[in-house]
Amino acid sequence: MRNFILRRLLQTIPMLFLASLLIFMLFAKTPGDFIDGNITLTAQRAAELKALYGLDQPLISRYLHWLGNLLQGDLGFSLQYQIPVSQLLNQYIWNSFLLATIAMVLYWGIALAVGIVSAMKPYSLFDHVVSVVIFAAMSFPTFFLCLLLIKWFAVDLHWLPVGGMTNTGSDATGWAWVMQVAAHLVLPVVALVMLQAGSLTRYFRASMLDVVRMDFIRTARAKGLRERTVILKHALRNALLPIITLLGFELPGLFSGALITEKVFNWPGAGHIHIDSLAARDYPVLMGFTLFLAVLTILGNLIADVLYAWADPRIRVRS
């Protein structure tokens, strides 16, 4: 097992270098930058600023400089906010994390519960109703769903706030603050859960159905075990195997911020600064953030592999 993890860790290193190169080249080659975007600057001042930020250097030396800083844990300096990128991310990323974690716990719970019940009685009325609801939720364009939620629950019914994280100009602290944030969380969480629960539920239901059809389940039933024991103890454990890997893939999503959902709900998260930086062509932030997510993705894949090997001894033996 230790060898397996070590080997996989070593494999990630070239991947990380390639990813950093690709990200750098993409953003470096994108036409226009933060300084070009400011039309009030004179040509001379723009040139001075470019020299100051090292934008006049050849590509390869800029890349090496960036990489060198990265290896020392320096993600760069935001041109737009004039603070280090890591500090900027630290400020916003936890809001995204809060939103994403709550949504994730909810849709994993829903997917597991619905998957189990559907698989216990496949092609029943419940199963059909659920699959219709799931298809409907999966088929919404993200922003359309968010807009509908805002229109119905915030604008028409006035039940919940339209957007943001706290009331405008609010200086509430303690319990009052928690309640405010909770109220602002409801709609974005509902949107995220609706959009994400579908595919996970379908996946889990299919996995359960595959397992329930196997011979050892028939054996368990033949032994006279209660249906609940058969499903929860024998089937569920095996059905969870392929699902465990999905947990690893969720990792980047926890920090990336849901770009469109956060934009529509005006949630001050990572997705929000992402779009802001794109508009302002604040490349240090974009490069740092994208690389951070790439690292998380690679790490997530690694965790998925390790979890799978841990849960399923057959995989360990084969590799």
Add this chain to the structure above:
Amino acid sequence: MFGSLFSTNRRLRDAQIPVLAQVTPSPWQQAWKALRENRMAMFCLILLVVMAVWCVVGPYFSPWRDDATDALMINKAPNAQHWLGTDFLGRDVYTRLLLAGRISLIIGLLTMLLSVTLGYLLGAVSGYLGGVADKIIMRFADLVMTIPSLPLLIVMGAMLSELDFSPDSRVYMVIVMLSLLEWPKLARLVRGQILSLRERDFMLATQVLGLSSRRRLFGHLLPNTVPILVVMATMAVANAILSESALSYLGLGVVPPTPSWGNMMDAANSLIDFQRRPWLWMPPGIAIFITVIAINVLGDGLRDALDPKMKRSKK
């Protein structure tokens, strides 16, 4: 006694063989029959055909032209003349919705065609050849999948915009962008499918029988990947339509004056249009929703119809 039994059997067999050959449908006929019995899926198929025909033919019957602005009829609510109202330039929303439907459906179909071709070829090559080709293709697919898709789309959009596309040809730019992002997932699926098929007994049988490698590949291996390909292709259309709408909503996809369902919903970005004029952004949203849900249900039906394992479980 044995001779007579044998002859009876043989006569019986001889009598049955032609009949059996007639009544046993090909796998495709079986799949089509299974699909026809799936009422939901058939309904969605018909719905999609009707929508496509409507979008193509509809604008010719509309009294309004897409670019006809009318300064006196700005932001009118739906009425007898303008079934879905008018927008801020006095253009008829219903006509624009149909024209946008053409664009969105074309983007969905062409993106599917391009990304499935790319993904299928690379996945098949990777799975069948193995070795260095497999390593290179799969590492590259991994790399593309490592970078979050929306930022990548945005950067690609900015780079391609520099090439100065006219608004009309931006449609093709969007198709290329979406395909470049979509192929790795498809390639992985196809590769996995081919790897597992290659180890099956029927492939061993083709080897034992001494079939040429061309016949093994094109006669036996690839045809078996077609069911998963059909399902993937269907879902890819739905994905492409959703991605296009998100891109256009962010102003990075198809840009006005060319209408697409995504960029029509851009109206919701202005507070007044959002609150007071739902006829501007609701219809395109509902159109996307119906199209995508129909494609998803159809894809699910196709999966049931094409996968013999699923059929058995129903009984």
